[in-house]
Amino acid sequence: MSEQSKTTVRSVERALDILLCFVDESQLGMMEIAERTKLNKSTVFRLLGTLEAKGFVKRDPQTEKYQLGFRIWELSANLDHSDDPAVLFLPEMERLRDDLDETVSLYIRDGRERIRIQAVESRQAIRRVAPVGARMPLSVGASSKVLMAYADKELLEQVLSDPMWPGGIDRDVYVSQLKQIREDGYAISVEEREAGTAAVSVPIFSRAGRLIAALAVSGPVSRMNVKKMIQFVPRLIQAAEEMGKMVRE
Amino acid sequence: MSEQSKTTVRSVERALDILLCFVDESQLGMMEIAERTKLNKSTVFRLLGTLEAKGFVKRDPQTEKYQLGFRIWELSANLDHSDDPAVLFLPEMERLRDDLDETVSLYIRDGRERIRIQAVESRQAIRRVAPVGARMPLSVGASSKVLMAYADKELLEQVLSDPMWPGGIDRDVYVSQLKQIREDGYAISVEEREAGTAAVSVPIFSRAGRLIAALAVSGPVSRMNVKKMIQFVPRLIQAAEEMGKMVRE
DNA sequence: AAACCTTGTTTCGTCAGATGAAACTAATAC
């Protein structure tokens, strides 16, 4: 599974996987965790016990289920946000939202998925809502393609050969789309991932040229036709460049 | 060390201990971590590698040191704050600060220490500053004694027999103070833990009678004489009762 | 320049201890 030097500790990896279950669900029973992580229930029991003893998870007295504990809160309080894109780029994202009056989202790649790590919603009554923390596949959506367009070959192979790759998406078409995106410098999607929504996305590069994230503007198809989205591109690229400069490598 | 059923996994415990190092310090080198945790450096190396692979820590490219990674941020975003005293009690603490115009702090016990999990500072120019997340010994300070006054016998034994117990504090005096606090319903300290500051503290109980936290008002001794602090007590107790009702057990 | 730290990384033999199967309990459904 992993490619480089195997200097990891299995039990710890498993425990961390258990913690990560709580990104999707705030309350989980032991069996649910065992299913999600595909671990033996005895193992889950022991690992959960350890996590609980250290305060990383706790049991809800009502539901008897597990949830994240105060240690996470404690750690996050001391988290250094000074170089966190989600914090760093927020003001620029708000400016972008104010200019375009559509929802602005920021995505990073995580394994074979992407995560929305920050979002600023349009102020209009009809708008794209964009919960922070949401995870999506890398197969569809403007930001997915931006993230993949500048990914290295190895990663692309991995994503394309993922058994979770949706049957309906042709890999060759996808790969040629990525090429187009590298030429254009932006990606557009119309009702690709979600009915009724369209999005334009551009890459954010650090000064050293490393892909940091994808910046997207999305809204209802009624307002976001292709022509309008192309008009957004220069402003989007400008914002992305500003953001890229803020990253210290 | 542990008292009850040993259902914990050592390597995971150690990995979590490493994570907890970052509560005190935002950047740490491998050797520093090895010292703090008293672990073999090979072990630290492996555990850190695992934590890094999963995104729980990352290396600062500048300093080469480790710091908390995006996974903590990801988890904390999904942290359920609905029953977190630090969030739940904040409005009531702000009201208290507005009424008394002194710094209001909220403490919970964690092992043989207490942690300030929330604070609202006085608006006066000279005021007690109270960083959230700070840890203090349970031997001194008004809130320490409140937390210990209602602790069970076993825990009291543990705290009293802690090798870290400061030499200057007489255990018998301490225990009799706890008794007094249970009778009074509040604790006062004047320049006990920190020169120039005084504090009054009261317990917060859930409806089921469980001790949740200690609520304290503190300020410079110039303004906080004993008489004034006693005047504060009814208001403090009222606030603590309000807070206690908010806790669902 | 060599000698000497300090920090981080890799190797490797050993055996503690993490593991999974299975048994068991307790609770809820049917």
Next chain:
DNA sequence: GTATTAGTTTCATCTGACGAAACAAGGTTT
């Protein structure tokens, strides 16, 4: 009643976590 499910404990097996030691890469002192 039986069946089902979630959670807990036990235990024999053998993996894989462990620490010592060697090694590499800077940095500092002599």
